[in-house]
Amino acid sequence: MKSTLVPLLFLSTLNGQVTIGESRIEMPVFHGDSNGEAQQAQIQAAAANPSSNQKEPEAFRKEILGKLKFDRSPSGILQEESLSRHPEDSPPKAAPPSEAPDEQKLLREKYQQEAQEYRRNVVLGNWDEVRSYLENLPEDLGAATYLRLLQELGKPVPVILRPEAMAMGARPHNQANYFSTADILALADVPPKAPDKQAIQALAKLLPEDPPTNFLATLAKGTRYFGNDDPSAQLRTSELLLEGGLTEAASDFLPDLDTARSFEQTKALNILSRYHAEAHRQALGSSHLPLAWELSLEVMSLKKAEMPERLEALYRALSLVPELDEGTGQNWLKETFSDPAGEGFEILAAAGTLGSQSQQIRDASIRQQQIQLQKSAAEALLGTKGIDLSEWEEIFSIYALNWLQEAKVTLQFDRSTSSRPEMQVDNYGNVFYGPRNYYANNDRKGPNPIPTGDLLELVPSEKWIAAVDETVAQQLLEQIPRLYLKVKEHQKAFPLIEKLAESRPKTAKELVRNLISVWAENHNPNLNNRYRSRYSYFYGYNNHAETIPLTRSKQERNLKELAGLVTEVRELELDEAFDEEFANAFITVHSQAEVWRLEALQKVFGELEALDSEVIASLIERMRINLAALWPNPKVQEAAGTKRRDKELHQQVLDGYEMAREVTAKAWGNDIGSSQLLTQLAAIVYEESNYLSNLQPQATHSSTKRTALDDFAEAARLYAATLPMEDKSEENTAVYETWFYAALGSPLLEALKAHHMPVQSEFVKIKGALDSLPEPIRERHYAMLATTLNNRLANVAPDLKFRYLQAAIDVVGRHEKIGSAAEVYDYYKDLVTEIELIATLDGPAEVGTEPFGLFVNLHHTKEIERESGGFQRYLQNQNNVSYSYNFGRPTEDYRDKFEKAARTALEENFEVVSLTFHTDKIDSRTSSRLGWRTTPYAYFLLKAKGPQIDNIPPLKIDLDFLDTSGHVVLPVSSANVPLVATADSTARPVRDLKVTMTLDERNAEEKGEWNLEVKTAGKGLVASLQELVDLPPKGFEVVATEDRELQVEELTTDTDDGAPLSTHEYRLTLKPEGDSPKQFAFPTLTAFAMKSLAEENGVLRQRYQDVDLIPVDELVELEESSSSPLWYWLSAVILALIAFFGWKWSRKSEQSPGSDVEGGPALPSTLTAVSLLHWLKNLKGHVPAEQAKDLSSEIQQLERHAFSAGGKELNLEEIARHWKSFCSKNPQEPTKRPA
Structure with missing residues (x-):
């Protein structure tokens, strides 16, 4: 039989490459362990294990079958289906060995291939092949393999997402294995023999909550092991349905009650009793409770019933007692357990024996059921009136010992720390509360622990403890408090410790110490709430509650409760004050943002003089830590939501120092010989002085x-x-x-x-x-x-x-x-001898008070460069760059850190004009020193603040290296650099000098001024303008100079010296010395400049033409212009007179008969710009329409050029002849327009 599956139903969970029909679909999600390759890899890994290869073939087969995983999730089935349809996509089989292996190796390889095929058949639903494989296994192995198959199929399968799916917001989750009802029916029939109780329980977990009618109909017709046609199959079917929670469906498969009673069929009677009990709980009718009770008692009374059957009936009967009429249940309990020699004792003893024999069962749930049965029996017996409990001491003690054994396992191996519901998040991000599921440690041999909270629900009651043997009672009083303290339930532990204090004071002291610690943890305001998380406040929830500060009243309540606990513990009279433990609790219950107060100490401990000196010293030491590192921290205050201002925070810390000093001094006065108190007093005084000095300098700090x-x-x-x-x-x-x-x-x-x-x-x-x-x-x-x-x-x-x-x-x-540590110290000393920070002047030492350059480079051995990963990271600000990596060290803004330290060292005597760093892509260079290299670092442009300056102070760079304790920061400093600021500055070395001179004449007409812009650039610091250019230009004087300061643009990387590329720009304002000059001669370069000039394009001379720059020669002709404003007035008057007389003439011409020719107005006899302009305007309407636009342009051009100062001279006759040709009586070909 093979299951069927509609693939389209599960496309949303498909992963990998899936084939549907003849098409392949690529999906972004893949499934963890969901393909044959992953499963085959698991089996091959087991086979490759050297220890596995040494095992006998049968043991090897058992091992690989025990490690198989099955993925029958929708995506897992489709993945396997795809691989089976396209075997070429599957990994190739290993090539046959060249040598014939031994028989055992061949057998192991055969078992390995069979296991892989068995796994594939399970995933694909090839149940006939699965059945055949299990039947061919040895009987015990076949049954165990079938049980493990059911258990694995009942587990969810983890889904691992592809990166692209995660980018779209998908989250890892679990998927349940998929089974159709046909799959479940087929799976139920594959075992070699009928499934036992454990297998039926595992199979029931696969049943759907509401199975379709055809599933039950198929069961009714009968399958290999289930159905109605056989009493055994009928029992298995009803048990399967009851285990699956299908109580109503089970009613059709129940055994016949009369037959079961007649033949005393205890299993059938238990099934019937269980059905009626479940039906009662589901409110399926009032008749079920009496029948369930009656059948349970009937099974218990059958002599032929095996003990597990009788205990099951006993457990059910005890669970039904509270639901019966008071007389019915209590009468039965009294009748059954009134005689210690009767049947009740035998049943209870059997339950205790079974519990003792179950202690090594690995499954904790089975052992928990046994403890629950004993708990129910014991409590029922204890609650029965008219029974002499002393006669049942042995039974109660056995039950208690069984519980104690589980308590020892739980204390040692259970990892749960709370019995309360804890906030958890499911696979879909939903928040819920419940007991946390701590998975058992499968690597540990022995029984898995029962969770502490579950075991405490079965804890022997006070009446039970009183009924057991004295030795057992003492053990209970020791272990029960330990379990309560394990899950932070100190309130429930203390009454038991009180009872233990008289008989076991030593143990009681140990428990009291633990209790104080648990109390402090439960009252610690600095721990996140265990039952609430800030992540639950996303999307619409208010997150302000997360920042509510710990109020003084809350803290006072904690201290009041602590004082009460101190009193209660002292009343135990354990001959110990537990001062150290209570001191730690006192510290813990305070908010990290709140300084302790003297009255709080006195409230908890009373008069401090009564405290031991060691305790006071311990308190003060912890207070010192808080005062120095915790309470002044603004981040701590902000996290606690105190909203204190700096002034309030400083005052709080100072009050804390004062209180600590007073308490310590008083205690020291009472115990003058205590070295501990004097140590703490000296430390408090020292640290308070440090704190005050940080706020502002203190004259008394040194003393x-x-x-x-x-x-x-x-x-x-x-x-x-x-x-x-x-x-x-x-x-x-x-x-x-x-x-x-x-x-x-x-x-x-x-x-x-x-x-x-x-x-x-x-x-x-x-x-x-x-x-x-x-x-x-x-x-x-x-x-x-x-x-x-x-x-x-x-x-x-x-x-x-x-x-x-x-x-x-x-x-x-x-x-x-x-x-x-000494080895690390030697390592540090070696490091500082292999790295040097070298500062050298750029040029001679005579710097005067002009800007000069300072090179700063790292010299180091090639070995330290290789081992440290290079020094380029010190040229980075890593916190400003995303995804910065610093080789295991915290990211650092190295450039800013060095610049801040350097400016602090230099600013007293120098003006730091600029600081330029090399790029972090620069490589180190060979040094003249054998085995050493140089990493260029930075270049300072400095200016001495006075002639008295005679040296540059040491500069420091912090270099960090990894060591055995994390990383270390080693400061490396440069030596003093001598200089002379009294003498005039000597020109700095420069090469590849380029000089650009630009003449700007645009202000000459209006202001009578010329501007000369000079830009110098070179490798090195370019000299001043006077040292490079001979000024002033011939025929001019310099009336103003705009100095735009020396600039370092970048540091070169193509030369060994790392010379800076510097520029200096000037703008000179020139005026002629006499009349308006006709020519301009650019100034010549000095001899010093000529020596440093670049070989190509060393000098560039240019002038403005409108807004454009054009290169020119050394001597240029200047445009003629008048420098007198009178010319403008004369020109305007002359033009006005010409316009007036021209207008008068044109009016006269218009009035004369025959003044117009046939083709338009006649040309003026005297052709001037004014008369031509007037004629062209009158010409409008006499030229073709297509020429009218050109005529308007001509008029505008004539106005612009003819009447502007320095306007261009025009050929008026050519213009007139051109336009006359358009309007003649017999049009001629228009004349060519003059350019």
Whole structure:
């Protein structure tokens, strides 16, 4: 039999290449493990396993069958169908070996191919072939393979998306395997023998919720193992339908009640009882409950019934007791369990025995059912009136021991941390709440744990615990609180710990410590809510609630509850105050944005004088950490939603320092010999001074630091006085560590910054204090300190690691415990000897106060360049570039970082005109130093602020490298560069000089001024205009000069020196020295300029023609013009007179008879521009229409040229003759228009 499938129904989930009919369809989604290639790869991987190749063939076949996966999702079926229709797309089979393999290898290969074919037949629904394969397997293997097949088919299949599908918004999800009803019926018939209870339960999971009528009709007709024609098949069918939740459908396949009773068929009676119980729960009729109860009792009473059948009936009966009339259920319980020697004891004992024997079953759900049965039996017995519970102590104890065994497994292996519903997201992004599904660790041998929350629902009650053996009761009181604390239920754990405190104080102390920790975690305001996520506020939900700050009232409630817990724990009288644990809880319940207050401490702990010095020191140390690194952080305040302004934030921190100082000083006064308190007091004073200095400079900062450092030395002396200690484990180096960090710049390593200056002399004192300790104490402390300094290297900021390690080596030397850190220090020293930052002047040292250039380059060995990946990244601002990668280090704006540091170093004595970086594509170059190379970096254009400047200070660049603790930042500095600013500036070296001079005459007529634009460009810094050009030009004087400043356009990459390409532009205003000049001679270049001139196109001379530039020679003719405005007035008067007399003449001509020729108006006797213009205007209407537009253009052109200053001279006769030819009486060919 082969299943049928309508492919078009599943096109939306199709993946890969699918064939439908004769067509192939390409779809974007593919399915994880959904094709034959993936499955075949799994089998081949198993076969390729060396251990598999050594196994016997039968063991090998069992192994590969146990690893098979089946994908009968719609896309998986279509994928397999496509591969089967087009075998050429399948991977080629391996070529036959050249040598004949041994028989076992041949057999393994055969089994491998058969398993692959079996998997393919399952996916394609070739059930006859599947049945044949299972029947040919050994009987036990065939049954196990069939059961595993059903279990695998009941699991969803993960879908993995192609990138293009994910780009369209698709998400990975699971698909259920697809089965038609025909597939299910065929699958039910493939096993070699009738399926057992476990197989029926697995098969039932594949049933549809509402099967079609033909499915039930086919079952009624009968199949190989199911139907109505055989009592066994009838039982299997009813069981299958009940397991699948099809209670009403099962009614047609139930065994006959009279027959089952007559022949005492316990399985049939249980099926009937189960049916009626399910029918009652589904409200299918009132008659079902009495019948279910009656049949359950009947099975329990049958002597021939096997114990599993009787226990199933017992469990059902106990579950029905609450639903019966009170008299019916209670009377039965009393009758059954009133006699410890009667039948009830036998049943309960059997249940306990079965539970004990089930402890090694791997499936947790089966063992959970056994515990549930025992729980129901025990609670029913405990609730029965008139029974002497002492006679049932043994049964209760056995049940409790079975529960304890499960508790041990759950405590050790269960990973759940909550018994409450937790927020989860399904495969489609929908939010729901429920118990989280923690998958079992299949790699671990032994039983899988029952989830903690499920096991606690079956926990023995207080009455049950009272009824068991005393030893078992003590074990319950120990284990039950542990389970409650595992899932953060501290309220339920404490009453049990109270009972345990008297008999097991040591265990009670352990549980109290755990309880305080759980309490603190449950009240921690800084943890995200376990039952809510900010992601649930997308799309229409209000996300403002996520930023509601922790109010003082909420914090006060937490502290009040903590104070109550302190009181309750002290009332246990466990001879321990748990001050350290409560101190940690006090710290935890505070918001990270809120500074602690003295009254809060007193509310929880009472008078602080009663606290141990170590506890106070621990609290103050944690407060120091918060004051230095947490509370001043604006991001923490913003995340907590406090909306504090900077002033309020600073005041809060200062109040915190004051409170910490007062508490520590008071405690130190009460315990003057405590080295811990003095250490914390000195640290508080030091760190408060650091904080104040960051806000504004403090005159007392140095003296405060000095006092604090002296206190550290005194604390070290006090600690040394306590040595040797009886318990060596109490020895520590905390005072030396804090002293060491203070000498670096901050007593708290996390707060140490690059601007904190180290006090080098303190390292010698620390070493001296350690050396003063007697042996072997001295060696132990050196070892502890070296270990700590070695381990803390990973916590040091990258730019402080070199300083840190240098100081550490000074104190502990090369102790074996600091070995790895010492190696890193050597690595750092090697690095700084293989890299140099070189700053060199561009030209002579005599710079004066004119702009000069400074080259900054990196010199390095070729090995360090290769190992570090090159130095081009220091020419980048990586945070401004998408997808920047920094070889495992955080991205950095290297250029901005260097520029900021350089300007800070230079701005006091120099004006930084510009800073130009090379491109990050530049390659390093060979250096004159053997084995070294140079990476060009930057070029400064500087100007000294006064003649007193005699050197350029060192410039620093921070280079980062990977090391064993992450990465390190090593500063590399240049040397001082001497210069002379008192003398006049010497010309800078320049080559390939180009000079462009442009003459602009457009203002000459109006203002009597000429402009000369000069642009110089070259490789190097071009010299000033006076050093390059001989000025002024002949016949002119320079009346104004506009200097547009020297500019560095870019740095060249085609030469070894990396010379800058610079430009300098000037605009000169010129006026003639005498009369208006007729010619203009461009200025000549100086001898210095001629030496540096480019070989090609070194000089370009040009002038403006309208708006265009045209090249010219060195000497150019200037246009004639009058420089006097009087000319304009005279010209205007003359033109006006000519126009007036011309008008008078034309009027007279018009009035004279015969003045017009036949073809239009006569030409004027005297031809001037005015008379011609008048004649042309009168000519309108006498020329052909197609020439009228040209006539208008002619008139406009004549007006523009004839009456403008300096206008072009026109041939008036030619114009008149041309237009006369259009209007003559006998038109002639028009004359050619003059150009």
